[in-house]
Amino acid sequence: MGVKVQKRKQSSGKNFCYFVVYKPYGMLSQFSKEGEKPTLADLGFAFPRDAYPVGRLDHDSEGLLLITNDKSLNSKLLSPKNHYKKTYWVQVDREISDEAIEQLRKGVIININGEYKTRPAIVNRIVEPTLPERVPPIRFRVNVPTSWIELSITEGKNRQVRKMTAAVGFPTLRLIRSAIGPLYIDNMNSGDVKILEEAEIATLFY
Template sequence: MANHYRYIIFYKPYGVLSQFTQETPKHRTLKDYIQVQDVYPVGRLDWDSEGLLLLTNDGQLQHRLAHPRFGHERTYWVQVERIPDVDAINQLQTGVEIQNYRTQPAQVKLLLEAPPLPERNPPIRFRKNIPTAWLEMTLTEGKNRQVRRMTAAVGFPTLRLVRVSIAHLHLDGLQLGEWRDLMSAELEFLDKLPKKTKNLLRR
């Protein structure tokens, strides 16, 4: 990959917009954390979601990772209200209807204990009489607010959402609000991703 390209992985906190320009004083932006010129997020992570965000100035890579044709896996840890039963998990795995769209099959499992995450600021709303549970969900598509809409469709609203990986990239070793350049092994893997983008740019 050319030397002038930058590839950055960022652990986005809750309440941060996945952009560098501020729309309202209420939200922080990437500019509050990353002082690197001319890099842009690959895909998006909602302001109320946390976790892995990849940024680059490599336009070809942005198209390869963001375009649904290539179906790169994205894994999320999802805290939901109440404890999903087997039927709900099966529905999430096979596909649910959200906004006139049926989701693609996904990998979904109930975690036996809460994953090792920092406290969210502000914390989720806690209701003493209603238990919560954590799911690990791996999707190959990224519709708008898809994970939240999927868990709501089966009756278990999302309380907290953290993206922990995109393809082979993981948050390992990054603290909340930190970023780093990708390592050479990670870049080599990115370089092997499909490159047939010519016809994909007409979106």
């Protein structure tokens, strides 16, 4: 694929490249094959051989995934001490209550190799965002409504958002990561790859 990739040269002389991907539902956040599930290699984009995802999204989650060969950025974004914000659009079963939202804001107890209390989160109701269709779609039930929240956290525990909404009695039906720090999903479609420009790259290092 003949594309111009924005590169950022470090003092070591190494050129680093930065991409954001809208990871589709059902795709693994890795390039290596594992069973029959599709991987990032199936996006058909010519990523550098030394590029890897920063963090991960579960195969049943969608949205923004950052890919780079800059290991220093990996450390910056994933270290708990840096409190780097990640934002999600979450569709939950039934109309979520004010009490549940307040619990999520304060932190809830989830199971992460034992009981763990999440840090306070930013949580607000939102109208259903305009999104690409999920394949397959979520199970539709005529008599059971659903609702949407936007939830921002600075942690990244295993299946944390799903465990948080389940803990307050509103299981997650669909989960989309809409932002990582200053990077937003904007008008990307499922499976899109975007090459970051220099100004966008710079915001990641503030």
